[in-house]
Amino acid sequence: MTAQTPTPAPAAHARAALTHAPLVHAPRAEPGQWWRHAVIYQIYPRSFADASGDGIGDLPGITARLDHLVELGVDAIWLSPFYRSPQADAGYDVADYRDVDPLFGTLADFDELLAGAHALGLRVVVDLVPNHTSDEHVWFQAALAAAPGSPERARYLFREGKGADGAEPPNNWESLFGGPAWTRLPDGQWYLHLFDTRQPDLDWENPQVRDEFEDVLRFWLDKGVDGFRVDVAHGLVKEPGLPDWDGQAAMIEGSTAAPGDRKVGDHGPMFDQDGVHEIYRAWHRVLAEYDGDRALVAEAWVEPLEHLADYVRPDEMHQAFNFAFLATRWDAVALRPVLTASLVANDAVGAPTTWVLSNHDVVRHTSRLGLADAGSRPTGIGAQDEQPDEALGLRRAGAASLLMLGLPGSAYLYQGEELGLPEHTALDDDLRQDPSWWRSGYTERGRDGCRVPLPWEAGSAGFGFSPTGATWLPQPANWAAYALDAQRGMAGSTFESYRTTLRLRRELGLGSGSLAWADVTLGFDPRWVLAFVNAGVLVLTNLGAHPVPLPAGVTVLHASAPLVAADGVTLVPTDTTVWAELV
Structure with missing residues (x-):
């Protein structure tokens, strides 16, 4: 062994370390309750x-690609909104909560998708958008036609x-998309919209609103969905x-709160009020009327x-995105306390921790991790902004994903993550098309870069996204290398790595x-290495500059x-995660 090669922990010492490492989270396997450990796409x-x-994806397109998700190995799918909508915010402005927008198909198409997914063993979670409706919703149109003080406006x-x-x-108050959160009508009254002008906020103190959403x-x-992700x-x-309020409403930048400090992270009088929990207790009772362990998932930047963890107490929701x-x-120094605190907080209420790295609202983690400030959260990336190191970002993303999927609890994958897709920068x-682009005065490029249509076939027009080659947003030319058919069966590809994982x-x-x-007990420096044991498996991530x-x-x-x-030693390079077990 050369002087430069680190010395591994002896086998006996490693076995003792893995056996006696301090337990942060105990194993938990409940009958049913699929949402405790599911990987959801x-x-x-x-x-x-x-x-x-x-050129716009649709429900029949999803049905035709369900085999891909089975091949990948996920347990369930979550569908972002497909409801009838004028699409002012890509469907998060719902005009009819009980119908499918013609862009995406019909209710019959949804029924076929749901039946096809269930036949393949996939559960289906649908999005619910209860904070606001579209301005084209029949209720808001009635409110516009009614007088101030009317039941319709209430x-x-x-x-x-x-x-x-x-x-x-x-x-x-300011809108999260930029600009004022209020719009004035010709009769002089104002209405609140925490997001776009075309997304008026509902008044959840009104019993009609509560009754409507329970319905x-x-x-x-009744159609058979397995749960709801709540926007x-x-x-x-x-x-x-x-x-x-003197602050600025925004998504949180990171977990900086001290344990037990309920004021840090208070993002104003429009968020995280105690009254939301009464709503979710009522919804929990509705889901309990149905068999099959239906689940509620909270999108709560809290x-x-x-x-x-208050959102996932036993009588409220079942999951909350971490x-x-x-x-x-x-x-490593930043990640370790977040992992520990997440498990401890959720264990205190008997809930699983729900891990996530990317979604439709943030820059893809493949690109975030390729920035000079690795893992920072820019509000979109444009051609004039710092460009991520694509190879470095892909390497770190692979390590981060293997770390996440080695953790106990549930995990969410965002479409294209299994292909290693970067942001379209x-x-x-x-x-x-993201309203945050123009509402911010063209200062925040927004979320379009993570929403570009997927590449399925490297040699086809539009990379096989559409039979005509049309795509509602253009795909980068270099996405040919990321296409599914360019990766399937290729040893070492991102897709095959996800399948194995x-x-x-x-x-x-x-x-x-x-x-x-187990990092300290195994002799690793916790400033650079994360190492833990899960179900007898050592999960080790090297975030340092040198192999370990x-x-x-x-x-x-x-x-x-x-x-x-x-020299007979197996080294884990930088920006790499490994799963290993003792023989």
């Missing part, structure tokens, strides 16, 4: 697969303005009186983690497993990148 319908040829947050003749907004839940549960779950209830994990930089600004995760029971930190040795006497099960052999 997010489908953004307009960008997954197009069967009609109009379903939304209409208020009189301030100042002379009520010419100033009722308060100083919407039952409509889709802006922390935003339904506002502080009484709608007081002014800090601290102990407060987020955005603190998504927002943490690529740094050179999209022509004139083609952008998901197969092993299921076989080894890692989703129902445990976590015990695997303990002697372990068998490598899987790695995110090739390992290095030196």
Whole structure:
């Protein structure tokens, strides 16, 4: 062994370390309750697969590609909104919660998709958008036609303005998309919209609103859906009186709250009010009327983690996305406390931790991890912005994904993640459709770069997304190398690595497993290495600048990148995760 080669932990020492490492999270396997350990694949319908040829993905396109998801090895799918909508915010402005938008097909197409998924053993979670409706929703149209103070307006947050003749907004709140959160009508009243002008916020103190959404839940549960992902779950209830606020509403940048500090992460009087929990207790009772362990999933950008755990108490929701994990930089010192605190907080209420790295609202983690500030969260990337190192980002993304899927709990994958897709960072600004682009005064490029249609076939027009080659957003030319058919069956490809990861995760029971930190006991420097044991498997991620040795006497099960052999020692290179077990 050369002087430069690190010395691995002896086999006996490694075995003792893996056996006696301090337990952070105990194994938990419940009968049923699939949502505790499932890997769920997010489908953004307009960008997954197009069967009609109009360049916009649709429900028949998803049905035709279900075999891909079975081959990949996921347990369930989550469908972003496909409801009738004017598409002012890509379907998150719902005009009819009980119908399919013609862009995506028909209710019959949904029934066929649901039946096809269930026949293949895939559960189906659908999106629910309860904070706001479209301005074309029949309720809001009735409110516009009615007088101030009418029952029709009482379903939304209409208020009189301030100042002379009520010419100033009722308060100083800003939209998350930029600009004021209030729009004035010709009759002088103002209505609240935390997002786009065309997305008026509902008043959840109104019993009609609560009754309506319980009926919407039952409509889709009667069809057989397995659960709901709830959009802006922390935003339904506002502080009484709608007081002014000097802050700026925004998605959290990371988990900086001290344990137990319920004020850090308070993003204003429009979010995370105690009243939301009464709503979700009522919804929990609705789901309990149905068999099959139906699930509620919270999209709640809430800090601290102990407060987020309130959303998944036994009588409320079943999962809540762990955005603190998504927002943490690529740094061992930053990641370890987030992982520990996440498990501890959720264990305190008997809930699983739900891990996620990418979705339709953030820059893909393949690109975030290729930035100079690895893992930072820019609000979109354009051609004039810092360009990620594509190869470095892909390498780190592979390591991060293998780390995430080695953790106990549930995990979400965003479509194209299994192909290693980067963000489209050179999209022509004139083609952008995200309302945050123009509402921010063209300062935030928004989310279009992570929503580009998927590449299925390297040699086809539109990379096989549509039979006509049409795509609603253009795909980068270099995506040919990422196409599914260019990766399927190719040893070492991102797709085949994900397949192996998901197969092993299921076989080894890692989703129902445990976590015990083993980096220090194995002799690793916790500033650079994350190492833990889950169900007898060592999960080791090297975030440092130099290779680290695997303990002697372990068998490598899987790695995110090739390992290095030196003088009889197996080394884990930088930006690499490995799964191993003792023989």
